[in-house]
Amino acid sequence: MAKRRLGILISGRGSNMAALVEASRAPGCPYEVALVASDKPAAAGLEWAAGEGIATFAQSPKGMPKPDYEAAINAALRAAGVEAIALAGYMRLLSDDFVARWRGRIVNIHPSLLPKYKGLDTHGRALAAGDAVAGCSVHIVTEELDAGELLGQAQVPVLPGDTAASLAERVLEQEHRLYPQVLAAWLASGNTIDRVS
Numbered sequence: 034m035a036k037r038r039l040g041i042l043i044s045g046r047g048s049n050m051a052a053l054v055e056a057s058r059a060p061g062c063p064y065e066v067a068l069v070a071s072d073k074p075a076a077a078g079l080e081w082a083a084g085e086g087i088a089t090f091a092q093s094p095k096g097m098p099k100p101d102y103e104a105a106i107n108a109a110l111r112a113a114g115v116e117a118i119a120l121a122g123y124m125r126l127l128s129d130d131f132v133a134r135w136r137g138r139i140v141n142i143h144p145s146l147l148p149k150y151k152g153l154d155t156h157g158r159a160l161a162a163g164d165a166v167a168g169c170s171v172h173i174v175t176e177e178l179d180a181g182e183l184l185g186q187a188q189v190p191v192l193p194g195d196t197a198a199s200l201a202e203r204v205l206e207q208e209h210r211l212y213p214q215v216l217a218a219w220l221a222s223g224n225t226i227d228r229v230s
């Protein structure tokens with residue numbers, strides 16, 4: 034079966050993007066990374082992806098109306114033949130219009146056990162609440178922030194003396210394991226992607 038062409042949107046370090054790229058090289062992986070795009074031209078992840086021979090696209094939204102900025106990203110994704118989008122530390126909210134164009138074809142990794150702690154500072158909030166367990170979630174992106182259908186989760190224990198940084202590090206290891214697995218299963222199932230189009 035032909036591999037699905039994946040676009041990955043990043044804003045920074047890109048460690049989840051790198052995990053997706055590395056997993057894509059395994060025999061039998063149902064996707065290939067067709068484009069890595071960023072709203073931050075200086076994102077470290079862009080340089081890494083380019084060094085791996087992956088097509089990249091950078092467009093700062095500064096000074097652009099949001100629809101024009103998103104039209105540019107959309108055009109780059111379409112030109113690269115992208116069929117599904119993985120958000121990987123992409124720090125910009127997608128408009129309802131963009132989500133509607135790609136409905137059912139965008140996934141995100143979020144560093145909390147959703148529905149807990151949507152939005153930012155997830156680890157600080159988990160610690161402040163005294164949670165014994167933290168983790169990460171992969172979900173479908175809808176118009177509502179961090180609220181789409183859950184595709185998979187991984188848990189880690191919160192340890193005595195944890196700070197937001199130490200907890201983030203432990204959760205990130207799980208993100209790198211979870212995201213490629215869940216994405217591959219989702220794309221291989223074909224359900225979501227074939228339903229739209």
Ligand code: GRF
Nearest residue numbers: 046047048049122142143144
């Ligand atoms: C990750 O923790 C991800 O869950 C969150 O932002 C962080 C991005 O890290 N959405 P990276 O750019 O993938 O290294």
